[in-house]
Amino acid sequence: EIVLTQSPGTLSLSPGDTATLSCRASQSVSSRYLAWYQQKPGQAPSLLIYGASIRATGIPDRFSGSGSGTDFTLTISRLEPEDFAVYCCQQYVSSPITFGQGTRLEIK
Amino acid sequence: EVQLVESGGGLVQPGRSLRLSCAASGFTFDDYAMHWVRQVPGKGLEWVSGISWNSGSTGYADSVKGRFTISRDNAKNTVDLQMNSLRAEDTALYYCARGPVVSVRPMWFDNWGQGTLVTVSS
Numbered sequence: 001e002i003v004l005t006q007s008p009g010t011l012s013l014s015p016g017d018t019a020t021l022s023c024r025a026s027q028s029v030s031s032r033y034l035a036w037y038q039q040k041p042g043q044a045p046s047l048l049i050y051g052a053s054i055r056a057t058g059i060p061d062r063f064s065g066s067g068s069g070t071d072f073t074l075t076i077s078r079l080e081p082e083d084f085a086v087y088c089c090q091q092y093v094s095s096p097i098t099f100g101q102g103t104r105l106e107i108k
Numbered sequence: 109e110v111q112l113v114e115s116g117g118g119l120v121q122p123g124r125s126l127r128l129s130c131a132a133s134g135f136t137f138d139d140y141a142m143h144w145v146r147q148v149p150g151k152g153l154e155w156v157s158g159i160s161w162n163s164g165s166t167g168y169a170d171s172v173k174g175r176f177t178i179s180r181d182n183a184k185n186t187v188d189l190q191m192n193s194l195r196a197e198d199t200a201l202y203y204c205a206r207g208p209v210v211s212v213r214p215m216w217f218d219n220w221g222q223g224t225l226v227t228v229s230s
Contacts, residue, residue: 035216044203044220045153056218088153092214096169097155 002026002091004100012108019076021103023067023089031068033093039102040085048087049074081107110134110219112204117224120194128189128224130204138162141207142180142187143217146200146226156202157189161210172198194228201225 003026013019023034034052037045047056049065052072062077076083088102116128130142143158157178158167166178172191180187187204202224205217 033214037217044222045217046220047216047218050208050216050218090153090216092216095167095214097214099153099155101152 001096002029002094002098004089004091004098006087006089006100006103008103009101010104010106012106013079014108015079015081017079019074019079019083019105021074021076021087021105023072023074023100025070025072025091028069029072029091029093033091034065034067034072035090035092036063036065036074037088037090038083038085039088045088076105079105110206112206112219112221114202114204114221114224117202117226119227119229121230122195122228124194125190125192126194126226128191128202128204128226130187130221132185132187132204132206135206137185138182139210141210141212141215142178143205143207143212144178144187144189145203145205145217145220146198147203147223148200154200158207158212159187160212165212167212191226194226196228199226199228 005024007022032051036049039045053065064075086102086104089100111133113131120126138161141160144156147153159178175193177190204221206219207215208218
């Protein structure tokens with residue numbers, strides 16, 4: 001199974017900053033088979049990005065995904081208070097589907 | 109509006125069974141595969157099982173294979189997870205999630221329910 005490792009574990013930033021979150025796969029997931037989710041406390045995950053770089057419906061363009069092969073990045077520009085949450089990546093190039101352990105984005 | 113509402117969670121002893129259900133609304137249910145994903149509170153997500161639009165294909169994580177069975181009723185817009193021989197390590201919040209296509213092949217999840225908590229303990 002493909003293991004996804006996210007870094008950093010916790011990222012402390014201020015509103016208005018830019019957040020850069022990393023997701024590294026134990027083997028290639030191509031350039032298309034990676035998704036990103038946002039999860040706020042007490043809530044279900046919410047899809048942000050699929051196909052490594054395609055924003056889901058209603059997701060603002062402050063959120064952008066990039067990468068290919070084994071290294072992927074989620075960039076959140078101009079952080080707003082509601083962006084502080086946990087973010088996790090997911091690969092779907094092969095079964096079983098696997099998720100990263102998450103990066104917590106907290107207010108500095 | 110897409111809605112997925114899980115039910116059936118609770119406290120159960122090791123070795124016993126539990127059946128979870130997910131009621132879907134706001135979309136054409138049989139146009140989509142459905143999945144169960146679980147999360148130990150404070151931990152990461154784990155895909156558990158998925159079922160294609162017509163129940164023709166199913167998939168299971170190795171950790172639950174042979175113990176859990178997924179099924180769906182397109183007339184009632186529900187997807188169930190029958191969990192047998194439960195273990196302490198099955199304790200988690202179980203989410204119902206929608207795949208973006210009809211087949212159960214690995215994909216992202218575009219809508220999630222709020223989850224139902226399963227606690228396996230004596």
